[in-house]
Amino acid sequence: MKVTIVGPGKMALALAKGLEKEHELTIVGRDGERLLHFTNQLAKHAKTALLEKYDMDGETVILCVKPNALKAAASTLKGKAKTLYSVLAGTEIKELQKAIKAENYVRAMPNLAAEFFASMTTITGDETKKEEAKTLFGAIGKTLWVGSEKELDIATAIAGSGPAYLAMVAEALADGGVKEGLKRSDAMKLVEGLFYGFAPLLAHSHPALLKDAVMSPGGTTAAGCAALESKGARAAFMEAVHSAFNITKDNEC
16 A cells, blocks of 8 residues: 655654555655655665645555654645554644544554564554554554553553663673673674564463573572562563653653
């Protein structure tokens, strides 16, 4: 299908790289030079259009601007979109409806893994667009349709922000290996392999069962888990989700 992406930023690029294989893309922005740089990073040719000259009438549009740039973008967009997909964190559908004309409104929260067809994208909005939305964002990974915007905002605090949390875990594990005497390159290869192999394990077993399967009495894993518990690692991650969710609520105010 034909898809227009408004706002050539990092998330837009990840989405474009994931979507270009199956869809015909148009990238819309304010700066022609930046648009050219954006499309040069794609494997296939994509059309470009300047924001002030673009008419979105009847188009399927994915809005990828920063939340604080919504009003500026809305004041320039012309026409009425067939469906507006928004990836703006913390921006409610009622706010989108006031700003931009469209027949249908859907919020989606992909993550940067979209570039590698491995995003975990949470979606909510117009139920008539549920299957289209799942198919569209299914081109870039897994999808989860939820029944409310509150649930999507909670999901944003997990799957949207999650790559940053896991990046901190990966970096810390590698640092731990280096501290004990591993070469940095070897430590990073180990962490990369760990993350690669963990996804299928998690898909087939509860986290608690995975932990128990690795943890033998008085063993190395038990010692490591005890150290993590002593530092409040589990509570820290729960607090990270809570704090991120609170920011989405603040953005809605």
